[in-house]
Amino acid sequence: MFTILNGDNPFQRKIPYILLTNGGGVAEHDRCKKLSTQLGIPINPQQYCQAHTILKKFSNEYSDKNVLVMGGKLDAVRQVAQGYGYHKAYTTLDVLVWNPSVWPFHTLSDAEKATTQAVDFSKTPISAIFVYHDPRNWALDIQVACDVIQSEGIIGGPYVPLDKQKKPVDLIFCNPDLIWKADFDRPRIGQGGFKVAFQAVFKALTGAEYPHVQYGKPSTETYRYASEVLQGWIHTLYGPGNDAPHLYMVGDNPESDIAGANAAKWSSILVNTGVYDPTQGSPTHLPTHYAEDVEVAVKWAIEQHLCTQPNVKSVTTQFM
Template sequence: MLRSGIIFSRPALRSTFYALRKIQTSSLRPPLAFSFDIDGVLMAGPNPLPAAKNALKMLEGDNPFKTKIPFILLTNGGGYTEQARSEKISKQLGFEISPRQVIQAHTILKEWVGKYADSPVLVLGGRGTEMRQVAERQAIPLQASYGFRKVYTPIDILASNPSIQPLVTATPADLSSAIPMDLSKNPISAIFVFHDPRNWFTDVQIMCDVIQSGGIIGGPYVELDQQLSNPIEVVFCNPDLIWKSDFSRPRLGQGAFKEAFQAVYKALTGKTYPFVQLGKPTTETYIFAEKTLNDLLSELYGPFDSPPAIYMIGDNPESDIAGANRAASRANSRWSSILVHTGVFDPMKGPPTHTPTHQAADVEQAVRWAIEREASRLVGAESL
């Protein structure tokens, strides 16, 4: 049966949607909102998945509520400003997505600027100076600016003293974009792994140099107890060991780089180095996502008393599903999780490591199921 462009899979829901039309409320506010992973849910590499556009069309108003349903893109990917990422994915999907709807693995680092705005920080990941451009204060729109003022990259450090990594030669293009620094007068205060590093060999070496010397690269090593009790803060933004691209099998992600760094540091010192983990499935990231969705809902429909149901649609049980399930355990939180079969998770290899609220073949079926579920609940509540 076809209603509002949606094929309802359960005949028993026909009466539900007829009843929805009769419900008279003071607000058109929809009872739910969505959080989508990108890779493996909406996209396969640079290409939209076939179901993605139909799913987003439902949220634009082609649904039983006849209203716009708020959504965000919550990804462990990164490497761009939110402005640039929203423009890129808007073109790919054919839907207008604002920067505020994009939460990347490193977006939450905007909240760390107050602590490190004027301190030298080392930023890892991406190509060349891409991550410097994301992290530092720029004369560009406010939403695109993070605000760190003293951002350095491994290329800057190699340009300052090439003997730091004698087995790697920086290219002329790298050197032309480098900001040479006096390593003895610019102690690194924190290391932010914004995005997946390209040169693990160099990056692990420089991280160990920073940590073991108390921030002064090339300086004498400090005692191990001091390294661990008063550590240089290390932040990893993406815990994913693997991720799904347009290649046939999953690829290693930033989580693999973290494991490599920890293995080397432990081999050197016998200890594991303390770190902060951001990104899915961390609680901090889901709290940030929930606040963003609630703000978007308030802007569209005004203040509200009860929070909406939030559906996390993802392809990775270890990040998308685990994080949403953990968020659901918080007081006054209404997260549900839907695992799709278009990305990392392969249903042929057995059940997922974290049990979702529901499984769906693709994102279109996932969105349809969530809308049907909340519509049924709304009708049931009105009939009491």
């Protein structure tokens, strides 16, 4: 399929593409290195957009603000955040090292301790909470998020009613998926489940859910960002001066891939090899086109596009 995109097609044209995923938890560079080996073709980090890649956009705004980053193994997402230019990114394990009584039901392991930074959170107002990936300790992360939000950023500080807060804490989730397909027979609860759990507990404590920003497929922000990434990649490949590309999304998940592509006015192609099962009836969101698998989808998009608009550079965006 990648060889087709790389020019092995009847039009002998290279089709710029990116990979767009709701996964994450490691730096794009590291993930692409692994992917390139697995797929046997080079995948450039400029072609790769995971759930939290969009946070690069806001690195100026948060570069010197104290933020909490949640999810992933140990402090892996802190390293991702630092790579994006968030210089004061802290983890809930840092919070626990500072004051173990914040969450008395977890004792830090040596491996966890080794990743922590010494921070006095009583003097470190947190501006934002970014949920990069699935939190490993839901209870700790929900507790700390509730602490930070209720006290305007100072963990353990006096509570300030939400309607009286001068600088409410920003809360950003990167992947809305309630479930995802893992190795187990039945789908597993995803980061969307963590969000549901957090909001329910926060509501029980305060009476209301907390306003938040949601990125990841199918959010429009993520599709808009992905189209910028793709144009950047075209620019890298061919230099400036290219028209806005026509975009195709190939995906297996009607609720995220197809819904998002349709809302962003991309063409959408639904395949049968993942979440969507054609024997279970119509998908919840109708695609522009159906295809057996990704290869068939890519072939269809190329023919469709280059036969009807032979002079326009065409682009396929590919799901992960």
